[in-house]
Amino acid sequence: MLQSKSFVKKTKQGKVVKVVREHYLRDDIYCGAPICKVCDVAAARLGSSASTIIIVDTNVVLHQIDLLENPAIDDVVVLSVVLEEVKNKNLAVYNRLRALCSNSQRRFFVFSNEYHKDTYVKIESGETPNDRNDRAIRVAAQWYQNHLGSAVKVLLITNDRENKKKAIQDGISAETVESYVKLLGQPALLDLIVQPPSEDVTMEDAEDLRPSKRKTIYPEHKPxxxxxxxxxxxxxxxxxxxxxxxxxxxxxxxxxxxxxxxxxxxxxxxxxxxxxxxxxxxxxxxxxxxxxxxxxxxxxxxxxxxxxxxxxxxxxDAPRVTNLSQAGDKDATxxxxxxxxxxxxxRNWHSYCGSLDPMPMPAGEGGIAHALFVSKDRRIPKIRIQTRQLGNLLDKRIIVAVDSWDRLSRYPSGHYVRTIGEIGDRDTESEVVLIENDIDARPFSSQVLACLPPLPWSVSAEDIANPIRQDLRHLRVFSVDPPGCKDIDDALHCTLLPSGNFEVGVRILCHLV
Ligand SMILES: [Zn+2]
Structure with missing residues (x-):
């Protein structure tokens, strides 16, 4: 089946041309559920005993990627319309989502709804691209439910009030991120949810919270x-x-x-x-x-x-006024x-390693505590987080991500991502150093390992005999090529000599062992 889209465009030379884009729609795109009686299940990625399959909208991916990365969340259908929107809005989140979809340990399935004859939707007149995409997500959710029948519940997760309302009107089960996570019955998971920034909170709500404390601390950012x-x-x-x-x-x-x-x-x-x-x-x-x-x-x-x-x-609390008479170097011009x-x-926000500021346990079990996170990196301000597992976190190194920083708050707000381990433990602190320096210490993926020659492998006698080559296997040599390069051949080594000097070697490699 063929859909064509045509539009007129003005060229740089001022000519007007008609562009026709052809959009092929297929009927052989599979749903990814192993229980399906219709599709080829060889490529199925969703769980065979999943009772619920979730479909997330674009904003859920953009804002709640830390939650999606938690192993408690699985059997997720990622629609191609969502993937495309995420790619256009935030490349870093897009890469994290792609990694989830290709991770064989996780059950994330990409469904090309934009190319399926039953789920492709044309933009209607007067409809914004955003509304069209939201509709495409609802159509795909409904298709999944009809396609899989009553054996599985297909659940749309959206924080968009309007989208959720329309979904329910169309007979699609829908939940907000928070209501969905509550259904999972793991209260600690709620810590990972990104709270909407306070700008979304109406002034009335803000005043209700803490009337005397909601004072402006920082000047407004210019538009x-x-x-x-x-x-x-x-x-x-x-x-x-x-x-x-x-x-x-x-x-x-x-x-x-x-x-x-x-x-x-x-x-x-x-x-x-x-x-x-x-x-x-x-x-x-x-x-x-x-x-x-x-x-x-x-x-x-x-x-x-x-x-x-x-x-x-x-x-x-607002910064206090301090006596300035002693401060400063008066002589310096x-x-x-x-x-x-x-x-x-x-913004250059990412996640940070650190620990919580010591604080007494609040009264009552299982309540939400507000804590201040102190990053190991001194350049980062303290970050406020909410947690339901304070007792578990106080003596741990944890990772926290920043979500927002409004004018009324002295510190930015963020959310707990994961625990690395106990403070002072050698493995924990080593991992902290790796994370802080952005060194990825996770095991290599199967795709990476597939690039290696098959085992058993050894350096050929020819290479060893070659006079212009040197065997450096006794040295610790580091590749220094940038990510994405084609030839990994530039390398350095650094060795402490008995004299206390360092020997630094710059190498061009033929084999990396
Ligand atoms: Zn199917």
């Missing part, structure tokens, strides 16, 4: 249009924020537009930016450069002694420009 205009006019400067490893209250932005580094002193001027974020900054008036430095030092001292974080309300962050162009 993107204003940032772009300001960059264009030269009143703002763009660059990557790098936080000082030894003093997290000081950061630098290398700015091409002013040909110098702009220093940002203090959390308030950093205005919720993280190390590695691409930010827009505004220079402060020159007469304030020195004053800002003193302020930052004062803030630094204050936060170091700050241990008021036992309850969520105190974690949100400020030579470097100082600025403040007015907007964040691209």
């Amino acid at each position: 993107m249009s204003e940032i772009t205009a300001g960059l264009h006019r030269g009143i703002y400067h763009q660059g990557k924020l790098r936080v000082n490893r030894y003093n997290p209250f000081e950061a630098y932005i290398g700015s091409e537009s002013i040909g110098d580094e702009i220093i940002v002193y203090g959390r308030s001027n950093m205005n919720r930016a993280f190390d590695g974020d691409i930010v827009a900054v505004e220079l402060l008036p020159q007469d304030r450069w020195q004053e800002e430095k003193s302020l930052a030092i004062a803030n630094d001292e204050e936060e170091e002694e700050d241990d008021v974080h036992l309850a969520p309300s105190s974690a949100d 400020p030579t470097r420009p100082s600025g403040r962050v007015i907007g964040i162009i691209k």
